[in-house]
Amino acid sequence: MSRLVIVHPDAAILAEATAARLLTRVLDVQSERSPVHLVLTGGTVGIATLAAVARNPVRTAVDWSQVHLWWGDERFLPDGDPDRNETQARDALIDSLGDALPAANVHAIPALDATVATPELSAALYADELARWAPPGAQAPAFDVLLLGMGPDGHVASLFPGHPALEAAGVATVGVHASPKPPPQRVSLTFDALHAAREAWVVAAGPEKAEAVASALSGGPVEQTPAAGVHGQERTLWLLDVAAAGTAV
Numbered sequence: 228m229s230r231l232v233i234v235h236p237d238a239a240i241l242a243e244a245t246a247a248r249l250l251t252r253v254l255d256v257q258s259e260r261s262p263v264h265l266v267l268t269g270g271t272v273g274i275a276t277l278a279a280v281a282r283n284p285v286r287t288a289v290d291w292s293q294v295h296l297w298w299g300d301e302r303f304l305p306d307g308d309p310d311r312n313e314t315q316a317r318d319a320l321i322d323s324l325g326d327a328l329p330a331a332n333v334h335a336i337p338a339l340d341a342t343v344a345t346p347e348l349s350a351a352l353y354a355d356e357l358a359r360w361a362p363p364g365a366q367a368p369a370f371d372v373l374l375l376g377m378g379p380d381g382h383v384a385s386l387f388p389g390h391p392a393l394e395a396a397g398v399a400t401v402g403v404h405a406s407p408k409p410p411p412q413r414v415s416l417t418f419d420a421l422h423a424a425r426e427a428w429v430v431a432a433g434p435e436k437a438e439a440v441a442s443a444l445s446g447g448p449v450e451q452t453p454a455a456g457v458h459g460q461e462r463t464l465w466l467l468d469v470a471a472a473g474t475a476v
């Protein structure tokens with residue numbers, strides 16, 4: 228398992244470069260196997276990356292009928308809420324792909340509604356969907372690319388420092404309460420599921436991320452900097468802008 232740290236001049240170029248890298252990686256994977264499983268992330272850079280994919284002409288070279296989209300976490304809100312990561316991903320990219328991307332290939336984390344009233348039930352339903360696409364004996368597909376944003380506190384997905392969700396084991400998903408980043412109720416992949424990824428890409432921009440980046444890259448304790456626990460089976464990429472890289476790189 229290798230690790231690469233790549234620094235770009237600013238957040239805008241980071242998003243464009245990550246989009247280009249993602250499209251190229253999907254094309255490479257599609258030359259070898261199908262389907263391709265991608266995990267999307269919320270957050271500023273995560274969504275900007277999806278918007279950059281939507282603008283990139285290379286997107287038309289991808290066979291989207293063989294691409295499955297998942298989420299690393301979700302804000303536990305009603306369907307269509309503008310704060311849901313799914314809503315923002317649909318606005319940024321998915322809707323622009325139209326029929327090229329079958330609706331069945333978009334595996335959204337279940338939204339809050341009359342029948343899914345708790346993050347735990349949503350997490351259980353999402354775990355069932357992950358399992359349906361998992362290889363024998365696994366809880367989730369071997370994600371080809373797992374995109375993760377990172378908060379200033381080093382959280383990834385909705386795995387926050389000191390939170391019980393960090394300890395979830397033997398399960399692929401977990402309900403999250405009292406999230407320090409609003410909204411308070413979320414659903415997240417666990418580290419077990421994150422570690423199923425062939426490639427894990429952490430994307431971070433801005434000076435407020437520099438301390439957490441330095442802690443994660445130096446192998447800081449995961450309970451204090453959850454991003455330190457991110458490892459792809461084959462490769463881990465840290466895709467940063469100069470401000471987030473700080474003096475760590």
Ligand SMILES: O=C(O)[C@H](O)[C@@H](O)[C@H](O)[C@H](O)COP(=O)(O)O
Pocket residue numbers: 268269270271272273300301302312375376377378379382383384385408
């Ligand atoms: O639901 C979420 O909020 C995200 O999944 C979260 O993990 C996000 O990626 C980080 O908080 C970074 O967000 P920014 O890039 O906006 O700082």
